[in-house]
Amino acid sequence: MKNYILVFLSLLVISLFSACHKAHEASTAEITFIEPSINDTIAFGTELHVEGTIGGDGEMHSYTLNIANADNDSIYFSKSSSAHAESYAFHEHWVNNLTDTTFVKVTIEVELNHEGAKTSKTVNVVCLP
Amino acid sequence: MRYLLFVCTLFMVLHSRACDVCGGVSSNASIGLFANTRFHIIGFQSGFRSFDTYLHEIKHSREQMFSTDFRFRIQLHRRIQLLGIAPYQIAIQQTDFGSNKVHGLGDISLMSNFIVLNKRDTNGLSRHFLSLAVGLKSASGKNTIDTDPLKNIYPGTGSWDLLLLTNYTHQFDSKWGWQNEASVSLKGKDRFDYSFGNSYQLTSQAVVNLPLSRYRLISAIGFNGEYHEASKLEGARTLIPNLNKGFVCSARGAINLMGNSWLLSAYLQQPIVQNFNEGLTKQRLSCGISINYLINK
Numbered sequence: 001m002k003n004y005i006l007v008f009l010s011l012l013v014i015s016l017f018s019a020c021h022k023a024h025e026a027s028t029a030e031i032t033f034i035e036p037s038i039n040d041t042i043a044f045g046t047e048l049h050v051e052g053t054i055g056g057d058g059e060m061h062s063y064t065l066n067i068a069n070a071d072n073d074s075i076y077f078s079k080s081s082s083a084h085a086e087s088y089a090f091h092e093h094w095v096n097n098l099t100d101t102t103f104v105k106v107t108i109e110v111e112l113n114h115e116g117a118k119t120s121k122t123v124n125v126v127c128l129p
Numbered sequence: 130m131r132y133l134l135f136v137c138t139l140f141m142v143l144h145s146r147a148c149d150v151c152g153g154v155s156s157n158a159s160i161g162l163f164a165n166t167r168f169h170i171i172g173f174q175s176g177f178r179s180f181d182t183y184l185h186e187i188k189h190s191r192e193q194m195f196s197t198d199f200r201f202r203i204q205l206h207r208r209i210q211l212l213g214i215a216p217y218q219i220a221i222q223q224t225d226f227g228s229n230k231v232h233g234l235g236d237i238s239l240m241s242n243f244i245v246l247n248k249r250d251t252n253g254l255s256r257h258f259l260s261l262a263v264g265l266k267s268a269s270g271k272n273t274i275d276t277d278p279l280k281n282i283y284p285g286t287g288s289w290d291l292l293l294l295t296n297y298t299h300q301f302d303s304k305w306g307w308q309n310e311a312s313v314s315l316k317g318k319d320r321f322d323y324s325f326g327n328s329y330q331l332t333s334q335a336v337v338n339l340p341l342s343r344y345r346l347i348s349a350i351g352f353n354g355e356y357h358e359a360s361k362l363e364g365a366r367t368l369i370p371n372l373n374k375g376f377v378c379s380a381r382g383a384i385n386l387m388g389n390s391w392l393l394s395a396y397l398q399q400p401i402v403q404n405f406n407e408g409l410t411k412q413r414l415s416c417g418i419s420i421n422y423l424i425n426k
Contacts, residue, residue, distance in 0.1 A: 051184075092226070
């Protein structure tokens, strides 16, 4: 009977350790923009289509998409995800409502791990009035 | 009692088949085998379906749909039935950046079912039963333009569709039966000249009918196959090639409990093989429950 209890307790401990095992955290990630391309021009009233992928070498912690003024960092559009995953696919649209010719930067910033390591990539486009 | 048992078998495939991949309620309505019963029927069915959408082979979103349909059937004549379905749907799309919710009344459908063959044996058991149905799905539900990314989770398609359906049941004995249904939904255009592709559906299942105390328990197991043509758009705008085109073959099972004029049903359907939107959309397990009241004519 003692043997059965020991086996049961061993299995329980192994299960608990397995459950607590942390996923391997990312130390680097590759961000790929499928759209937009560098220096794309976006006419007034049309959509800026942002699409791409993020692939990490482990589990990433979050990512943010920002569309902002390249000169003064005013943010026109921002969305964040706190999903933990080894890969992300993003696909968002923002309508150009700017009344002056504006250089706009599209940035993806990824938080890689609990230590707060980050990586990012930016593509600049031109928004026309 | 024999009539009651038969009604029960008929209801097992009574579920509104949604969708153009993952939107638009009741495009291929399924009426099951409405045989020669003496009942008018009224009831509700609730269902749950979900889909995963992939982008560049990475899961991008999950769409979940909860629907409740009000249903009725009126026995107009010994061989003619009128059926109606009014769905209400709540759909949620979850992405990395949050969730979107769309809810509202779906497209109301009306169908007439004509019983063309009902061959009975000397004991009165219906051995061969064949019916043909024709119906219309209205554009009454909440819908949106095709450029809306949430188009496929709206409860309505915005089009009037023609529904054609046939049912055949072979009863081997008082316990075992084989039930088949084939349907076509010919899709119309919405007000933006967009139309979902025509869809085709085939369901086949074995049915076993057993006594359970004062009730009857009727179980079924079989498969369901669907094929959807690509969406179309008239005018200057163009669509992504093969949009919403695809097929799915699913295993399905259902149980029904009937007694005291009430019929309770539940079903599960699990996709086995599928390819929608060139692999970008994957249907997941779907299920449903229904409650119906049978009224003597």
